[in-house]
Amino acid sequence: xxxxxxxxxxGGGPAGMMLGLLLARAGVAVTVLEKHDDFLRDxxxxxxxxxxxxLLDELGLGERFAALPQSALDRVAFPLGGGRVVTVAxxxxxxxPYRHIAMVPQWDLLDLLASAAGEEAAFTLRTGTEVTGxxxxxxxxxxxxxxxxxxxxxxxxxxxxxCDGRGSLVRREAGLVPREFPVGIDAWWFRLPGASxxxxxxxxxxxxxxxxxxxxxxxFLQVAYIGRKGTDRELRARGVExxxxxxxxxxxxxxxxxxxxxxxxxxxxxxxRLNRLRRWHTDGLLCIGDAAHAMSPIGGxxxxxxxxxxVAAATLLAGxxxxxxxxxxxxxxxxxRRLLPTVVVQLLQRVMEKLLAQPMIxxxxxxxxxxxxxxxxxxxxxxxxxxxLIGLGLRSEHAPGFARRxxxxxxxxxxxxxxxxx
Ligand SMILES: Cc1cc2nc3c(=O)[nH]c(=O)nc-3n(C[C@H](O)[C@H](O)[C@H](O)COP(=O)(O)OP(=O)(O)OC[C@H]3O[C@@H](n4cnc5c(N)ncnc54)[C@H](O)[C@@H]3O)c2cc1C
Numbered sequence: 001x002x003x004x005x006x007x008x009x010x011g012g013g014p015a016g017m018m019l020g021l022l023l024a025r026a027g028v029a030v031t032v033l034e035k036h037d038d039f040l041r042d043x044x045x046x047x048x049x050x051x052x053x054x055l056l057d058e059l060g061l062g063e064r065f066a067a068l069p070q071s072a073l074d075r076v077a078f079p080l081g082g083g084r085v086v087t088v089a090x091x092x093x094x095x096x097p098y099r100h101i102a103m104v105p106q107w108d109l110l111d112l113l114a115s116a117a118g119e120e121a122a123f124t125l126r127t128g129t130e131v132t133g134x135x136x137x138x139x140x141x142x143x144x145x146x147x148x149x150x151x152x153x154x155x156x157x158x159x160x161x162x163c164d165g166r167g168s169l170v171r172r173e174a175g176l177v178p179r180e181f182p183v184g185i186d187a188w189w190f191r192l193p194g195a196s197x198x199x200x201x202x203x204x205x206x207x208x209x210x211x212x213x214x215x216x217x218x219x220f221l222q223v224a225y226i227g228r229k230g231t232d233r234e235l236r237a238r239g240v241e242x243x244x245x246x247x248x249x250x251x252x253x254x255x256x257x258x259x260x261x262x263x264x265x266x267x268x269x270x271x272x273r274l275n276r277l278r279r280w281h282t283d284g285l286l287c288i289g290d291a292a293h294a295m296s297p298i299g300g301x302x303x304x305x306x307x308x309x310x311v312a313a314a315t316l317l318a319g320x321x322x323x324x325x326x327x328x329x330x331x332x333x334x335x336x337r338r339l340l341p342t343v344v345v346q347l348l349q350r351v352m353e354k355l356l357a358q359p360m361i362x363x364x365x366x367x368x369x370x371x372x373x374x375x376x377x378x379x380x381x382x383x384x385x386x387x388x389l390i391g392l393g394l395r396s397e398h399a400p401g402f403a404r405r406x407x408x409x410x411x412x413x414x415x416x417x418x419x420x421x422x
Contacts, residue, residue, distance in 0.1 A: 008157035015289030016163030022314030060405025209363035
C-alpha cells in the first residue's frame with residue numbers, strides 16, 4: 001500500500017523532531033519515521049544550548065522545558081593546580097536571559113518535541129519504523145520504503161528529509177558522500193553514581209596522556225574520557241580494572257564512585273567523526289543535522305546545530321511546501337543559510353583538537369597552552385567569545401512567525417520576552 005504526505009522525515013532525533021513540529025505548525029502534512037520504539041536510546045549528549053532554550057521559549061514551550069529534570073552549566077574551567085582554576089568559557093557573560101547550558105536528558109527533550117508536535121493535526125510520528133530505501137521517479141526522490149510494526153510499506157512525499165544521523169542510510173541511498181576531515185580522538189562515555197561536592201561545574205581533568213571531562217548532573221556524574229582514535233579494542237582488552245585505574249588517577253577524590261564502574265559494557269564508545277556534505281540536496285531530498293555534517297563532541301554543539309538546521313529548513317521551506325514548489329532552488333537555500341555557522345564551528349573544533357586535545361592525550365601538555373590561560377585570566381571578558389560561539393553559534397535561528405505560540409515566560413527568562421523572529 002502506498003501512502004502520501006507532503007514532507008517525509010527519516011529519523012526522529014533533534015533535527016527530525018524539530019522540523020516535524022515546525023512544519024506541522026505551518027499546516028504542512030508531515031510524517032516522521034523513527035526506527036526506535038521510543039526516545040530512550042543510548043546516551044547521545046544532553047546539552048541544550050542558550051540558542052535552543054530561547055527557541056523553545058519562542059515556540060511557547062519554555063515552561064514545559066523548564067519542568068524537565070535538568071542542571072545548569074554556566075562555565076568551563078581548567079584547574080591550574082594549587083586550587084587555582086581558570087575559566088575559559090563563561091556563559092554568564094552571554095547577552096540575553098539564557099546564560100547557561102541546560103543539561104537535559106536528550107530523550108526528555110525529544111519527548112517534549114513529540115508531545116508538542118502531536119498536538120498538531122498535520123503531524124504524524126511513526127516509531128519502530130525504519131526507512132529501508134528511497135522511491136524514485138525519473139531521477140527524482142518521491143518518498144521512501146519502510147519496515148514497521150505492520151510490515152513493509154511505501155510513503156510518497158513531495159519532499160523527503162534525511163534526519164537519520166551520522167550514519168544516514170537516506171544520504172547513502174541518495175548517492176551523497178560527505179567529505180571527511182581527519183580526526184585523531186575518540187570519546188568514551190560513562191556514568192558514575194551519585195553527585196559530588198568536589199565536582200560542581202564542567203571539570204576537565206588532565207594527566208599524562210589521559211584526559212577526561214566530568215559533567216555534574218543531578219544525581220550522577222557524566223564522564224567523557226578522551227583518547228586516541230582507533231584504540232577502543234585496546235582499551236576494552238585491557239579490561240575494566242585498568243580503565244578504572246586510569247580514571248581514578250584523574251579523579252582521586254572519588255574512589256567509591258569510580259569503584260562502582262563494574263564493566264566495560266557501561267562505557268560507550270563514540271567513534272568521533274567530522275564531516276560535511278558538499279551538496280545537501282538532490283531533487284526531492286534534503287539532508288540536515290548530522291546527516292549533512294557530523295560534528296566532533298568538542299563544545300557539545302551537535303544537537304544544537306541539528307536544531308538550528310531544522311529551524312532554517314522550516315523557515316525557508318514551509319511556504320514552498322504549502323504551494324507545492326519545494327524545488328532545487330528552495331532546497332539549496334537551506335545549505336546556503338547554514339553553511340557558514342557549520343563551517344566555522346567545524347573549523348574551531350579542528351583547531352581545538354589540534355591545539356588542546358591532541359597534546360593532552362599524547363602527554364605533551366597538561367592543559368590549554370599557558371599563554372592562552374594567562375590571557376583569559378588577565379582579560380576575563382575574553383571568556384565571552386568561546387561562550388558565544390558555543391552557546392549561540394554564528395547565526396542562531398529564531399522561531400518563524402507561523403510556529404510561535406503565546407509568548408511563554410520561562411522561569412529563567414527573567415521577565416524578558418523572546419526576541420522577535422524574522
Ligand atoms: C555518545 C554521544 C555523545 C554525544 N554528546 C553530545 C553532546 O554532549 N552534545 C551535543 O550537542 N551532541 C552530542 N552528540 C552528538 C549529537 O547526538 C548529534 O549531533 C545530534 O543528535 C544530531 O541530531 P540529528 O537529529 O541530526 O541526528 P541523530 O540524533 O543521530 O538522530 C537520528 C535519528 O534517526 C533515527 N534513524 C537512523 N536511521 C534511521 C532509519 N533508517 N529509519 C528511521 N530512523 C532512523 C535514529 O534512531 C535517530 O533517532 C553525541 C553523540 C553521541 C553518539
